[in-house]
Amino acid sequence: MTRGIVIAAPYSGSGKTTVTLSLMRALSRQFRVVPFKIGPDYIDPSYHQAAAKNEPHNLDLYLLGEENLKKMFFQSVRKDEIAIVEGVMGLFDGLGTESWASTAHVAKILKLPVILVVDVRSMSTSAAALVHGFQTYDPELQMVGVICNLTSSKTHYNHVKESIERDCNLPVIGHLPFKKFLDLPERQLGLIPAWHITDIDKWLDHCADFLLKNVNLNQIIDLMKPLEKVDINSSLQVKLPPSETIRIGIANDGAFHFYYSDGLEAFRSAGAELVFFSPLNDKFLPEGLDGIILGGGFPEKFALKLSYNQSMRKSIRSAIENGLPTYAECGGMMYLTQEIENYTHRFYPMVGIFPVKAIMGKRLQHFGYVEAKVTRNNILAPDGVVLHGHEFHYSELVGSQLNSSYQVKKPTGGKTWESGFVYKNCLASYVHLHFYAYPELISSFLNHCRQWRKNHSYIIS
Incomplete structure (x- = not known):
């Protein structure tokens, strides 16, 4: 039977990620687990993939829209699989003050039950009052149990459990006593991606074993609800290009790895062959590419190595100068600047397509959801199209005025700023997009790639 459940918390830092990862790893020993993360986060899904040993998925209502969110979820979970969905922030924290796009909102859309992870440090009966408030805030939400952290x-634990079960009539499924080894490593931009951690499997197994000693896994399985499929609006389907193969180079290494798996799969479904390469380690671009995508990541952390790889920088610059369609997001855009200044105020030469420097700062420049209105035709979209995305970056671009094709603002309004910088067939922006929601953008990009292939013979140099 196909089942699913949401792991949520009253606020960030309550321990929901630790519980989620431990649960995914424990369940993956018996079942095929499909991991999901609510929100635009790239880091948590890297841990989900390691824990569940399965492709992760992002469920973000703002980036996807409700119909795409439902379609993605139900297409990703097959018969006899278990869907584990990790929430974002606090259970009811969303866009604005009405809980829109929150964990609770997504749980209701997908008709999934919720387990609340509560940090009970310095609490006893007060934990019951806290749980009772979350339990009764939205009567439509299916809260089915509590895990004490x-x-x-x-x-x-016994005092807290007795209070919650007596006053809230909710089962307390177990607890995680304080143990230092459960802490997840962090740095300035949040958690360190899973692939940067040595012995990640050993750590995940240790967490799963600890959870199994203190939490009733069978009770969690019993609380999971069989997935209730909902109607999906088929009118969202967009006719994609013919199935001829278009070769797209995808930068993928320690410096560039912020991609939504469903977005990449959408490129494959549209007829693209994805060819992964490393700007850190490869000397040149792969042969025969019809386009390039440079995703986000942490180029400032690898600036020295990226700078030393002069042959790759030259290869990418030559390709862009020759008109090869190229799309770069955030860290990928930073790589295309003249140079990056890191946190120690050292400058490192980069590809040099855009005559600006990417300067790392101590404060976030832009953070959260954004709305980008296309103000100039580019390789993704024509003038007038409005895109939903998000930004999260400490760097800023300093130097010459760039040709922009986006006017960006917060969804709630306020000041606007420029992005979507254009040079020949290259589009670069701080705005992260979820391509699963925009098959028409994929179609546009692949059409540009197809046209370029007809008109050029690209030789790696």
Whole structure:
């Protein structure tokens, strides 16, 4: 039977990621687990993939829209699989003050039950009051159980469990006593991606074993609800290009790895062959490419190595100068500047397509959801199209005025700023997009790639 459940919390830092990863790894020993993350986060899904040993998926209502979100979810989970969905921030925290796009909102759209992870440090009966508030705030939400995190002793846990079960009539499924080894490593931009951590499998197995000692796994399975499919509007289908193969180079290494798996799969479905390469380690672009995508990541952390790889920088610059369709997001855009200044104020030469420097700062320049209106035709979209995306970056571009094709603002309004910088057939922006929601953008990009292939013979140099 195909089942699913959402792991949520009252606020960020309550322990929902630790519980989610431990649960995914424990369940993956018996079932095929399909991992999901609510929100635009790239880092948590890297841990999900390691824990579940399965492709992760992002469920973001703002980036996808409701119909695409439902379609993605139900297409991703097959018979006899278990869907584990990790929430974002606090259970009811969304866009604005009405809980829109929150964990609770997505759980209701997908008709999934919710387990609440509660940090019970320095609490006893007060934990019941907290749970009761979350339980009754939205009567339409199916809250089915509680896991207590950071208990100080068995006696402490028993007091909390008794209070919650008595006053909220909810089962307390178990607890995670405080253990230092459960802490996830962090840095300035949040958690370190899973692939940068040595012995990640050993750590995940340790977490799963610890969870199994303290949490009733069979009870969690029993609380999972069989997935109830919902109607999906088929009118969202967009006719994509013919199935001829278009070769797209995808930068993928420690410096560039922020991609939504469903977005890449949408490129494949549209007829693209994805060819992964490493700007850090490869000397040249792969042969025979019809386009390039440079995703986000942490180029500032690898600036020295990226700079030393002069042959790759030259290869990419030559391709863009020759008109090869190229799309770059955030870190990928930083790589295309003249140079990057890191946190120690050292400058490192980059590809040099855009006559600006990417300067790392100590404060976030832009953070959160954005709306980008296309103000100039580019390789993705024509003038007038409005795109939903998000930004999260500490860097800013300093230097010459660039040719922009986006006017960007917060969804709630306020000031606007320029992005979507254009040079020949290259489009670069701080705005992250979820391509699963925009088959028409994929179609446009592949059409540009197809046209370029007809008109050029690209030789790696």
